[in-house]
Each structure stands twice: as C-alpha cells, then as structure tokens.
Amino acid sequence: MPDIRTARELFPATRNVAYFNTAAVGLASTALDDAYRAYLDEWLDQGLDLVRGDAAGEVARTAVARLLGADREDVALIATVSNAAGLVAAQFGPAEPGDNIIIGEREYSSNHFPWRMLEKKGYEIHAVPFRNGGIDPELVAERIDDQTRLLAFSSVQSATGHRSRTADLGDLAHSVGALVFVDGTQQVGALPVPAEELAEIDVLSFADHKFLCNAGRGVGYCWFSKAVQEWFTPMNAGWKAGRSPYQSFYGPGMDLSPTASRFDSPISWLAAIGDQAALAVIEEFGADAIYARNRELEAILRTGLVESGWEPLDLPEENRSSIVAVPLPDGESAPLLAHLKEQGIVAAVRDGNLRLSLHFYNDEDDIERLLAALASPPHSGRR
Ligand SMILES: Cc1ncc(COP(=O)(O)O)c(C=O)c1O
Structure with a gap:
C-alpha cells in the first residue's frame, strides 16, 4: 500500500x-476527476452508458460493505440520510398513547425532521439534552421506557465532533425493544465502524459527500440488520428494487430483490461512477x-x-x-x-x-x- x-x-x-x-x-481526487471526465466524454460521444453507471453503483455497494465489515446484501443504495430516515419513519403505524421516539436535542435535521412527522401519528418525540456536544447513554437511560419505539442519533455529531457510544446506546434501546437508527455520515470513511457497534444498530445510513470523498451527491448508503429487512416494507420500490432491475421496468408482476437492494432508490449514474473511483482511492491507501x-x-x-x-x-x-x-x-x-x-x-x-x-x-x-x-x-x- x-x-x-x-x-x-x-x-x-x-x-x-x-x-x-x-x-x-x-x-x-484526480482519480475522481478522471472517472467523471471519461464517463462524460463517452456520454458526449456515444450517449450515456447507464448499465456502466449502474454497475459502478454495485461496485461502490461492495466497497462500502467492506468498509463496514458487512455483507453487501445488507446494504441499500439510498441517496440521502433524510430519505433513509423517512423510509424508516414510514414503517410506523398509529401510536398507542405513550409511544415515543428519542433523539438528541441538536441532531442534524435529516435525522430529526423525519421523526417529527411521526407526531402526526401520535408519537411523542423526546429530545434528550446533549452532554459534551453529543448524545449520552446516561441521559438517554433517564428518558427511555418500554414504550420507546426508536432511538435515533448520529454516531459522530457534525457540529461538535462528539463520537457517540453507539454500542452502549444501541444496547440500551434494544433492552426496551426500540429500533436503533444511526446516522453514520461523519463516521464512515473517517473512523472505523467496530463490529460491536454494528451489532447494536438496526439501520445505519450515511452519505458519500464527506469522508467518502465524492461530493457530487446522488448516491448514499443504508445498511439494514437482517431483522428489519424482514419487517420493513420497501416504500420507495421501483424498477431498481427488483430482483433483476432491468427486467423490472414494466412489471406486470412485482418481484422484489431478496436482499436489502429492495430498499434501493434509483441512483445518479454519474455519482455512482464518482463513488466507485473515490472508494477505490480509500481502498488503495x-x-x-x-x-x-x-x-x-x-x-x-x-x-x-x-x-x-x-x-x-x-x-x-x-x-x-x-x-x-x-x-x-x-x-x-x-x-x-x-x-x-x-x-x-x-x-x-x-x-x-x-x-x-x-x-x-x-x-x-x-x-x-x-x-x-x-x-x-x-x-x-x-x-
Ligand atoms: C450528520 C449529518 N447527517 C447527514 C447529513 C446529510 O444529510 P442528507 O443526506 O439528508 O442531505 C449531513 C450533512 O450534509 C450531516 O452532517
């Protein structure tokens, strides 16, 4: 290396x-630049090669799974954290009195507003005060109860750099049967994601434009535990969520992917080309x-x-x-x-x-x- x-x-x-x-x-990086330019040149000369763009997304999915030490079949392509959180929020039916969701008080809005929408369904949203600029297991423990349905937080807070004790927080949430949604945007690519953290997460969403080094936007990643894959409905399913995406353009039946790719959204092909190149640089070093x-x-x-x-x-x-x-x-x-x-x-x-x-x-x-x-x-x- x-x-x-x-x-x-x-x-x-x-x-x-x-x-x-x-x-x-x-x-x-210059590698990103080369990849974008070659793809654009080809687009200009011969038309855009969408199959290659899509294939780049698959290479990127595999590279990201390697970064997490995870199975690529558990990684979906979901462009933004807000979309991933919205997908999770959409799984929640009407609340029973007292059902609640816990977030940190200064969470980035992409991991805040989607949960606020659940107030309309009767959920109480508890914003736990930060300690040292981040979410703290002790303060969450004071608030959590057996009607907590979800705990959502960033593994690294974007405004303060506070790294959460993700495994402890996840363990706490799981002890009352709550789901754990983690925004890993400021962690993945910059810091390791230890196996003991992933073991306590249900959904880990992260964008590509920061520490993964492709700010073109249009591709992002979401890792789902096997358990939530069984439970969740792919609310955004379209052709890309099909078992064979290119055979899924017109139905007439719906044969969704058996892996987490049934939660995929169609991606930016250009950004996928960029992610493939950007992730290769990370792997190179x-x-x-x-x-x-x-x-x-x-x-x-x-x-x-x-x-x-x-x-x-x-x-x-x-x-x-x-x-x-x-x-x-x-x-x-x-x-x-x-x-x-x-x-x-x-x-x-x-x-x-x-x-x-x-x-x-x-x-x-x-x-x-x-x-x-x-x-x-x-x-x-x-x-
Ligand atoms: C902590 C954190 N999460 C998420 C995002 C991005 O959210 P989205 O993908 O919804 O734009 C950012 C910054 O852009 C961020 O700092």
Whole structure:
C-alpha cells in the first residue's frame, strides 16, 4: 500500500488551501476527476452508458460493505440520510398513547425532521439534552421506557465532533425493544465502524459527500440488520428494487430483490461512477491507515489548539473523532472565517463552533498554517 502521507498528492486542492472542511464536503481526487471526465466524454460521444453507471453503483455497494465489515446484501443504495430516515419513519403505524421516539436535542435535521412527522401519528418525540456536544447513554437511560419505539442519533455529531457510544446506546434501546437508527455520515470513511457497534444498530445510513470523498451527491448508503429487512416494507420500490432491475421496468408482476437492494432508490449514474473511483482511492491507501492517520492528525490539532489558547471542546478520548470543535463567542464566527479564508484556510462554523475536520489528505503543515492564522485573530486581544 502507498504511504498514507503521499495521499495528498492525489487531491490537488491541498496545494492551494489548508482544508479543514471535509465534514461539509470531501475533496476531489484526480482519480475522481478522471472517472467523471471519461464517463462524460463517452456520454458526449456515444450517449450515456447507464448499465456502466449502474454497475459502478454495485461496485461502490461492495466497497462500502467492506468498509463496514458487512455483507453487501445488507446494504441499500439510498441517496440521502433524510430519505433513509423517512423510509424508516414510514414503517410506523398509529401510536398507542405513550409511544415515543428519542433523539438528541441538536441532531442534524435529516435525522430529526423525519421523526417529527411521526407526531402526526401520535408519537411523542423526546429530545434528550446533549452532554459534551453529543448524545449520552446516561441521559438517554433517564428518558427511555418500554414504550420507546426508536432511538435515533448520529454516531459522530457534525457540529461538535462528539463520537457517540453507539454500542452502549444501541444496547440500551434494544433492552426496551426500540429500533436503533444511526446516522453514520461523519463516521464512515473517517473512523472505523467496530463490529460491536454494528451489532447494536438496526439501520445505519450515511452519505458519500464527506469522508467518502465524492461530493457530487446522488448516491448514499443504508445498511439494514437482517431483522428489519424482514419487517420493513420497501416504500420507495421501483424498477431498481427488483430482483433483476432491468427486467423490472414494466412489471406486470412485482418481484422484489431478496436482499436489502429492495430498499434501493434509483441512483445518479454519474455519482455512482464518482463513488466507485473515490472508494477505490480509500481502498488503495487502506481504511486502517486512514483511520490511524486521522487519529494522529486530530491529536496534533487538539494539542496545538490548547497550546495556542483556542480551547477545543474537551471530549473524553472515547468521544473523539476526526472533527475538532472550538466554541466561539457570539459574533466572532463571520470575521474569523473571513480571516481564515484570507490565509487560505477553509473551515466552517456550525452551531456556534469553529468546526475543523481532518481527513487523510491533511498534514502537519496544514495544522501549522491554521495555528499561525489563529495566532493573529481578527479580534485582537480576545485570546
Ligand atoms: C450528520 C449529518 N447527517 C447527514 C447529513 C446529510 O444529510 P442528507 O443526506 O439528508 O442531505 C449531513 C450533512 O450534509 C450531516 O452532517
């Protein structure tokens, strides 16, 4: 496997900016560019090869399953987290009095609004307060009861980088018979998904445009446990959900796939070509090497921030991810982001935090550049 430190050579933007914004969108590699261009050229010259686009989606499904250490037959192609959550919400019938759903209080809306819709069916939605910027098993334990039907949370919170204790949360929910929906968008590709976590999840949904490095959008992934596959109705089934999609265009019967692909939605062929290429880059460098490098960079960044007086959200080791958040006073975010941009640094502000996200194409020089810029902030004298 190539040295992980050479990975940034494949991502041209790293030559122009110090990029700390993968939690919004991942950078494009030259491999992604080549794949898109070749497909577009062919589209222009001879017409779009949809079979190849669809086949790319299958290759991507397999690659994603490998990342999860899961069976590809349990992975569906569902483009967005909001769609996956909506599919799960649609499985719920009218509530009995007291039936409830537990979410975290500052969950990303794609994993929040679909559950709110269930209020119309009589479900109570309990938003549990965050601790250290994320959902905490102890606070969930205070709220959960034997009428909790679903627990939904992000395995890594996008605004704070708080990594959930997914296995403990899942175990808690399962002890009362509730379903566990996890949004893994800020985890998959950046950090491992341990088998003990997957064992306590029913539905794991994640998008491709961040740590999987294809921001074209139009393909996303959803892993379903065998048990929920049996239980759930594929509400969005069309030709793509068929046992043989190309034989399923006009019925007349409905023969759905026996695997999780019966939950597939038709995908963007272009994005599938991109995902195939982007996931091949991840495999080329090796997922484990990427996770280790991300942890290393995160520790360097965290230490540097503390030393320079930009105190990041202090998270216990087990709750750390490849996102570091620095809480900002009101009014500071816009000038700070502008200042960083002037210095060629791309970051984000989310929910009152300067959000700095790292991926394997970052390096120590990026961090030094950031710390140097933070040493001369726009509001002089604040730190
Ligand atoms: C935690 C998290 N979940 C989900 C998403 C994306 O949701 P959707 O796929 O519904 O656009 C994002 C960001 O785009 C996110 O940060």
